[in-house]
Amino acid sequence: MEDCHSDILLGNQKLWYNPNLRGTIYERRAASIAEQLCGPEMVFDYDQILAKPPRRADGVFSWHQDLAYWPVTEDTRTASFWLAIDDSCVENGCLRFVPGSHLENRLRHHGPLHGDRDKSHTLAAVLSDNDVEIPVEIQRGDVTVHHERTLHGSGGNSSPYSWRRAWVIAFRAKSAVEEERSIGFTHSHNDSIQVLNKVGIENVA
Numbered sequence: 196m197e198d199c200h201s202d203i204l205l206g207n208q209k210l211w212y213n214p215n216l217r218g219t220i221y222e223r224r225a226a227s228i229a230e231q232l233c234g235p236e237m238v239f240d241y242d243q244i245l246a247k248p249p250r251r252a253d254g255v256f257s258w259h260q261d262l263a264y265w266p267v268t269e270d271t272r273t274a275s276f277w278l279a280i281d282d283s284c285v286e287n288g289c290l291r292f293v294p295g296s297h298l299e300n301r302l303r304h305h306g307p308l309h310g311d312r313d314k315s316h317t318l319a320a321v322l323s324d325n326d327v328e329i330p331v332e333i334q335r336g337d338v339t340v341h342h343e344r345t346l347h348g349s350g351g352n353s354s355p356y357s358w359r360r361a362w363v364i365a366f367r368a369k370s371a372v373e374e375e376r377s378i379g380f381t382h383s384h385n386d387s388i389q390v391l392n393k394v395g396i397e398n399v400a
């Protein structure tokens with residue numbers, strides 16, 4: 196199956212893109228949950244709408260850990276909220292998680308899916324035989340929350356009629372967001388290749 200990560204990414208809203216979508220009840224509740232889960236000093240980092248139209252069996256998100264896409268800052272705490280806009284099921288490409296992967300202290304190996312990050316942003320990790328993948332079917336209005344090291348992905352949309360849309364908001368440690376911005380990293384597909392070359396690199400003692 197071919198990955199169509201960039202095709203199905205409809206919008207990555209930096210603060211100034213769509214002010215009407217700031218301060219919603221979703222964002223406010225997510226902020227509170229992020230603090231309850233991760234502790235103090237968690238701030239809004241970015242949001243995005245991810246939409247898979249019907250009959251897009253190729254609308255696959257490869258397995259990945261979000262932190263592999265981001266600069267590995269000193270404080271990596273993250274709570275990523277995934278709000279289902281449509282009922283999300285195996286047929287239309289719901290999220291799949293590998294339980295326990297958030298406890299791994301080394302990132303899995305991620306390679307560029309199409310050989311060159313200049314051409315395609317997408318990274319992919321490979322599951323091992325011991326990994327158990329759990330599809331998480333949720334209803335419209337439900338939310339999942341994942342950690343920056345949780346291995347996750349999703350299959351294509353084989354439904355003849357159902358969209359699979361989601362609104363993602365990520366809260367990260369304030370110092371992490373400051374560090375990201377200071378090197379020009381904004382979670383946008385327009386970030387430069389020089390910036391993208393700095394992501395996912397862990398300092399191994």
Ligand SMILES: O=C(O)CCC(=O)C(=O)O
Binds near residue numbers: 256348363
């Ligand atoms: O919507 C998807 O299938 C993938 C979303 C994702 O990777 C994320 O929210 O971190």
